[in-house]
Amino acid sequence: MHFLTLDELTVDDIYEVLHQAEALKNHKLLSRPDLYAVNLFFENSTRTKCSFEMAQRKLGMNVLSFDAGTASISKGESLYDTVKTLEAIGVDVAVIRHSEERYFDALKDKVSISLINGGDGMGHHPSQCMLDLLTIYQEFGSFKGLNVTIAGDIRHSRVARSNTYALKRLGANVSFSGPKAWRDPEIGDVSFIEMDQAVKESDVLMLLRVQHERHAFGENFTKQEYHNQYGLTLEREKKMKKNSIIMHPAPVNRGVEIADELVECERSRIFKQMNNGVFTRMAMLQYVLAKREETKHELIN
Amino acid sequence: MHFLTLDELTVDDIYEVLHQAEALKNHKLLSRPDLYAVNLFFENSTRTKCSFEMAQRKLGMNVLSFDAGTASISKGESLYDTVKTLEAIGVDVAVIRHSEERYFDALKDKVSISLINGGDGMGHHPSQCMLDLLTIYQEFGSFKGLNVTIAGDIRHSRVARSNTYALKRLGANVSFSGPKAWRDPEIGDVSFIEMDQAVKESDVLMLLRVQHERHAFGENFTKQEYHNQYGLTLEREKKMKKNSIIMHPAPVNRGVEIADELVECERSRIFKQMNNGVFTRMAMLQYVLAKREETKHELIN
Amino acid sequence: MHFLTLDELTVDDIYEVLHQAEALKNHKLLSRPDLYAVNLFFENSTRTKCSFEMAQRKLGMNVLSFDAGTASISKGESLYDTVKTLEAIGVDVAVIRHSEERYFDALKDKVSISLINGGDGMGHHPSQCMLDLLTIYQEFGSFKGLNVTIAGDIRHSRVARSNTYALKRLGANVSFSGPKAWRDPEIGDVSFIEMDQAVKESDVLMLLRVQHERHAFGENFTKQEYHNQYGLTLEREKKMKKNSIIMHPAPVNRGVEIADELVECERSRIFKQMNNGVFTRMAMLQYVLAKREETKHELIN
Structure with a gap:
């Protein structure tokens, strides 16, 4: 077994x-x-x-x-x-x-x-996926109808893939966000939204780590440009729904996918996940x- | 102590x-x-x-x-x-x-x-030697008169050396097999036999790992040539004595000193040794x- | 805490x-x-x-x-x-x-x-410092008025620094010994003495490891020259005070800061420290x- x-x-x-x-x-x-x-x-x-x-x-x-x-x-x-x-x-x-x-x-x-x-x-x-599910379940008591956005390097992320399938089976609505080049054509039937829309609509905003091992910054954008366009900035966090939560599988690139000050903010569940x-x-x-x-x-x- | x-x-x-x-x-x-x-x-x-x-x-x-x-x-x-x-x-x-x-x-x-x-x-x-002795002892209940062939890189093997001395003290007959260049002139009084003879006569056929760290294939023979001339092929295994066993200290080079399919065959005691x-x-x-x-x-x- | x-x-x-x-x-x-x-x-x-x-x-x-x-x-x-x-x-x-x-x-x-x-x-x-203090305390029952010489690379040693402050607070007299280039101007109010004087006056002679990672021998002196001029040689040990002890945080460079034979001599507390x-x-x-x-x-x- x-x-x-x-x-x-x-x-x-x-x-x-x-x-x-x-x-x-x-x-x-x-x-x-x-x-x-x-x-x-x-x-x-x-x-x-x-x-x-x-x-x-x-x-x-x-x-x-x-x-x-x-x-x-x-x-x-x-x-x-x-x-x-x-x-x-x-x-x-x-x-x-x-x-x-x-x-x-x-x-x-x-x-x-x-x-x-x-x-x-x-x-x-699967263990990351299960602990993410537990964190969401503790918060909302159910997965049905929850809006979950997974943001970042979808294509290279085993977390994105595992979580998308599991969350959909459990009844959540999953969207993706992030650079077009990092979309994964193999995961069908998931809509792509801009981060500005994601913060307004999501109950769960799940940020992925930008993987330095796989990407070199500077090709398409600098760290700062990524943060401004695709990351969770201080400004964007203010527009998040009441009771919505921030998740991240960590390790976090502070100031890239998420503003440094938000890693331990009130709606962050990052250390709770661990x-x-x-x-x-x-x-x-x-x-x-x-x-x-x-x-x-x-x-x- | x-x-x-x-x-x-x-x-x-x-x-x-x-x-x-x-x-x-x-x-x-x-x-x-x-x-x-x-x-x-x-x-x-x-x-x-x-x-x-x-x-x-x-x-x-x-x-x-x-x-x-x-x-x-x-x-x-x-x-x-x-x-x-x-x-x-x-x-x-x-x-x-x-x-x-x-x-x-x-x-x-x-x-x-x-x-x-x-x-x-x-x-x-010594711990490899003792576990080899235990495996043989469990199988035959005694060492006296047993024919044991140790095959492979005798010269660079601490297993060959330790086992030969111990088995002889306990009354077994030890032979060696393998390439001439890998014989060890310092271990006296042990006869060398071809693998075709070894499979017919041995109660215990103890294969040694070809040590990539010490040898480069291609000098004298390829992996396939080693297997054909000195290894335990599927054909040779069929000629082994009834109740005889195959041993190997592992890690095994599958398809070199022993055919892949024989590693877990009925007369193999390789995982039993572990x-x-x-x-x-x-x-x-x-x-x-x-x-x-x-x-x-x-x-x- | x-x-x-x-x-x-x-x-x-x-x-x-x-x-x-x-x-x-x-x-x-x-x-x-x-x-x-x-x-x-x-x-x-x-x-x-x-x-x-x-x-x-x-x-x-x-x-x-x-x-x-x-x-x-x-x-x-x-x-x-x-x-x-x-x-x-x-x-x-x-x-x-x-x-x-x-x-x-x-x-x-x-x-x-x-x-x-x-x-x-x-x-x-601090744990090295505390174990050094314990070793001295076991030996002399007090720190007051004890003469302690710390010898070697004072400048790059966290042991020298921690021990000096702690020993002075506890009432010991601390001196340094070793090459001028390795003195630390930041630790004030500690006198420098030659090793020949240190062996005669010290209750505790605390030798430091010459750190190969930080220094290259050959710049100013060879290992043998260091040993002769700044190290604890067999001859110098004979001039040490009755009941005085040798300490070293280890690993020891045998034959450099201390003669090989002295590492486990009667007045050495090196393994006792460990x-x-x-x-x-x-x-x-x-x-x-x-x-x-x-x-x-x-x-x-």
């Missing part, structure tokens, strides 16, 4: 994980030292990796250290053989971030270790491990 | 560790949070490092993180001073992998911390720690 | 931490799995990082792994945003080493996570956490 994309989950499954995450916020510490987790991050990360490790420790699991830089992968070993090795060693669950889209397709039916997708290239990022991330990931781990134990019982009976 | 090479152990000692490893497979979890371990790996490793860490955690030990890349070693500190530092800090046992052969000779009589050799250059690799590695290392840790506690009692009484 | 420099502590506070460190040496293990620590080391370290981790584990805390090399800091995230992220994730205390002097000024009033300074550029290194480091850091952690819990109570009542 894995947790790879939200596409595998029914709407009921999604709500089950959200409710479980809420419940875990008030839960006392668990202790499962018989369970072993490992976090295989082949791409840089602070937030997601630390958050998963915190979630594992709060569940009382044993967390094995794994440094992708010094692992045998650098001797040319395949991801499959690395995962099979960890399985043979006795690891129960592996969280993997890898630059290859759908890297998990080559693994999921061949391993008994449980996989949780921590991000696959420009594909999916806090929710721990409980969301605890719920995802429990969801996978519960299914895993069911399967074991079935095999025995 | 250290565990540096198998040469220090009597045959009785070896059997003691093997029996202990077997017993640990069915043991419940131990808890020794008063014991502190650290793993100093100055060469890349997934398997050995993770396996030792898993063993330490299954014994309930505290495992300190240590990143050789960012340690003071890079400020020019000697291995001796690093180990003495860890000793002063309160570490009980250090597992070390280092590129220098017999690095431990400069340490073993001067430190009170217990050392376990995780591999020294082209010298020894699984045995955890219990073997638990037994090695217990062996060292028991001797350590005996010594402390002697000092007190 | 943080622990950033010794300047924030009263003399009574300093003695409180020293007494607590002494008490912890004989204390049984504590268990605070509800507390989460993280060690953010943006500069190389074995001793300080391992020592803090050991202290955290001996207090029974949960230690999250954090690799500065692969963190989002490399995506351009600020230290502030990294620390706020860890706070949002639920971390209670962060130990930080950073090359920027007084990096903590931009953080200390804005975060609720407790910060412990593990070294800031050429600024402060051992004291663990208990000192436990006391610092407890000091910060106690203040933190007081503050929480105040907020509730």
